[in-house]
Amino acid sequence: MRTRKPAVSGMFYAGTARELEEQIEWCYKHELGPGVMPQVNSEGPREIVAIVAPHAGYYYSGPVAAHAYKELADDGIFDTAVILGPNHTGYGYPVSVWVGAAWNTPLGEVEINKTLAQKLLGEVIKADETAHVHEHSIEVQLPWLQHLYRKVKIVPIAMLTQDIETARTVGKAISQADDNLILIASSDFTHYEPHPVAVEKDGSMIEAIVALDEEELYKRCERLNCTMWGYGPVASVIVAAKEMKAKRARLLKYATSGDTSGDFSRVVGYGAIVIKR
DSSP, rough: OOOOSSSSSSBBOOHHHHHHHHHHHHHHHHSSSSSSSOOTTTTTOOOOEEEEEEOHHHHHHHHHHHHHHHHHHHHOOOSSSEEEEEOOSSSOOOOOOOSSEEEETTTEEEOOOHHHHHHHHHHSSSSSSSSTTTTOTTTHHHHHHHHHSSSSOOOEEEOOOHHHHHHHHHHHHHHHHSSSSSEEEEEOOOOEEOOOHHHHHHHHHHHHHHTTHHHHHHHHHTTTTTOBHHHHHHHHHHHHHHHTTEEEEEEEEEEEHHHHHHHSSEEEEEEEEEEEE
16 A cells, blocks of 8 residues: 555645644644643643544634644653544545555654554444545644644544434444554534534534443534534544543544634534543
8 A cells, every 4th residue: 555645635635744834833822722832741640541632724723623632742652543534535435444554644654553443443443545535624633733743553443424323333343453543533523603602503513422422422512413523533533532441531622714714604613622531
């Protein structure tokens, strides 16, 4: 298998290593960000099982994502990040895991944990490249990890099918791994609605996530006609996290694209959430 080249470098995030490093630092220091640069705590408690982070362009969602990654840095060092993202392109299997060669970003190559990726294969999760080649939801998480840890292993899972039973199957499969894992659910919230509407809808969805209640998440998503794109990955992570003894979750930061762009007429919502043992 070939190394995956970045699909959205120079668009969703800066296209050179130096500019990307500067952009990530800008996100951390932004008024909507945590305000400080993180330092990885090698003696951290390793209480974090999962984070939820947005996958929009860094200019819009980066300061919110920075909260999740600062929390991750404070928590210590893991072996592999299992990153679940929604499939925007429609290509590939309903649930597709990349099992082959490394992924590339301007900050270098990211190694695949091939052993774990292979273990996850089954009736629902299939080995597939096509779902990943042009998909951005997983890719945009990688520079954050590289910026903190330099060398990191990942297992990328793209979800085209996001119903609750699929999400539960995926989550339970991940939870069987014995590795020192961190799970990352890549998700944006409300899309292209007025800021006050987005804040109200997203607040309801986030409430269900923080309660670690995947069933309530789906009920609210349907009732509110929600346009959250990544509810399947989030539900999978909730299921896996509970199986992995997670007991609590917390919203770190919420904002919309209006908060960075100044246009509040049609916004996208972004949330950073941490799930801990």
